[in-house]
Amino acid sequence: MKKFGLFLLLFLLACAFSACKGDDTTDVKLEIEDIVLTKGEETEIDYRITPEGTFGVVSFEIISGSEFIAITGTTLRALEVGTAQVKATAVNMKGAKKTFSTGTTFTVTVEPITSAEGEFILNGGFEFGLLEWSIVSNPANYSYGTTVVDNTPHSGEAALNLWFDADGDEKGEALDLTLSQTLSGLENKTYLFSLWFKGAITSVTMKVKAGEEVLSSGEFSGYDYKPVADHSGYVHYGIEVTLSGRTSVTVEIKLTGDPECWGYVDDVSFKEGSLDDLEKAPETPEAGHLN
Numbered sequence: 216m217k218k219f220g221l222f223l224l225l226f227l228l229a230c231a232f233s234a235c236k237g238d239d240t241t242d243v244k245l246e247i248e249d250i251v252l253t254k255g256e257e258t259e260i261d262y263r264i265t266p267e268g269t270f271g272v273v274s275f276e277i278i279s280g281s282e283f284i285a286i287t288g289t290t291l292r293a294l295e296v297g298t299a300q301v302k303a304t305a306v307n308m309k310g311a312k313k314t315f316s317t318g319t320t321f322t323v324t325v326e327p328i329t330s331a332e333g334e335f336i337l338n339g340g341f342e343f344g345l346l347e348w349s350i351v352s353n354p355a356n357y358s359y360g361t362t363v364v365d366n367t368p369h370s371g372e373a374a375l376n377l378w379f380d381a382d383g384d385e386k387g388e389a390l391d392l393t394l395s396q397t398l399s400g401l402e403n404k405t406y407l408f409s410l411w412f413k414g415a416i417t418s419v420t421m422k423v424k425a426g427e428e429v430l431s432s433g434e435f436s437g438y439d440y441k442p443v444a445d446h447s448g449y450v451h452y453g454i455e456v457t458l459s460g461r462t463s464v465t466v467e468i469k470l471t472g473d474p475e476c477w478g479y480v481d482d483v484s485f486k487e488g489s490l491d492d493l494e495k496a497p498e499t500p501e502a503g504h505l506n
C-alpha cells in the first residue's frame with residue numbers, strides 16, 4: 216500500500232510536470248536584433264516570437280539611454296546621437312491557452328546625419344525632416360513640413376513643403392520663410408551653393424554670409440522658370456562663392472509667396488564647384504524663362 220502511494224505520488228508529479236511542459240512556458244522565445252538608425256529616423260521594431268505560430272503582446276522598456284530614443288507602441292524614433300538599451304517583454308495574449316512571459320534586450324544605436332563626400336550641407340534632401348536647419352517663419356507659428364503630398368520630391372521621399380494652411384481653408388498662406396545652416400571646414404576654394412525648386416511662389420533668394428556680411432547672393436523667380444527635363448518639374452538654382460581666409464559661412468534661403476502659393480525645395484547643396492555645374496534646361500526661343 217505504501218508502495219502504491221509512492222507510485223501515485225510519482226505519477227501525479229509526472230503528470231503535473233508534463234502538464235506544465237505541455238503548457239509550455241520555457242520554449243517560447245522573443246528575438247529582436249540590434250537596431251542602427253540615423254538621428255531623426257523612425258522605424259517599426261521588428262520582433263519574432265518562436266515557436267512559429269505563437270502570438271504574444273510585446274512591451275518595451277528603455278533601460279538606459281532614454282534621452283536618445285523614444286518608443287511608442289512598436290514605433291521607435293531616434294532623437295539624439297547615442298546608444299540605448301531596451302528590454303522587451305512578450306506575454307501571451309489575454310485568454311490564450313498557452314501562458315508565457317519571455318524577454319530579451321537589444322541595443323539601439325543612433326548615428327549622426329552625414330552627407331556625401333564633399334557635401335557640406337547636412338540633410339539637404341530633407342529626408343530627416345527639418346533637422347540641422349535653422350528655420351524662421353513669419354508669422355513664427357507657421358510650421359512648414361517635409362511631407363510630399365501629391366507632387367514628387369526631387370529625390371528621396373521628402374522635400375521642404377512650402378504649402379502651409381494655418382486656418383484650415385485648404386488654401387496655403389502667404390509665405391515668408393528663411394532657412395539657414397552654418398557650415399565649417401571650408402577652404403580657399405570656389406563653391407557652388409545650389410538647390411532644386413518647383414512650385415508657384417514669388418521668389419527664391421539665396422545668400423552666402425559670414426556673420427552679417429553677404430559674400431554672395433542671387434534672387435530667382437518662384438514661378439517663371441524652365442524645369443530641367445527628367446527632374447520631376449524642378450529647376451536647379453544656385454550661386455557661387457569664392458572663399459579667401461574663411462573656413463565657416465552661413466548659407467541662407469529666403470522664400471516668399473502670396474496666399475495660395477505652393478512649392479517644394481529639395482537637395483540643397485554646398486560643395487566645391489561653380490555655376491557651370493548647374494543643370495540647365497536647353498536654351499529655347501521661348502521668352503520669359505529665367506533659367
Ligand SMILES: [Ca+2]
Binds near residue numbers: 342371372
Ligand atoms: Ca529629398
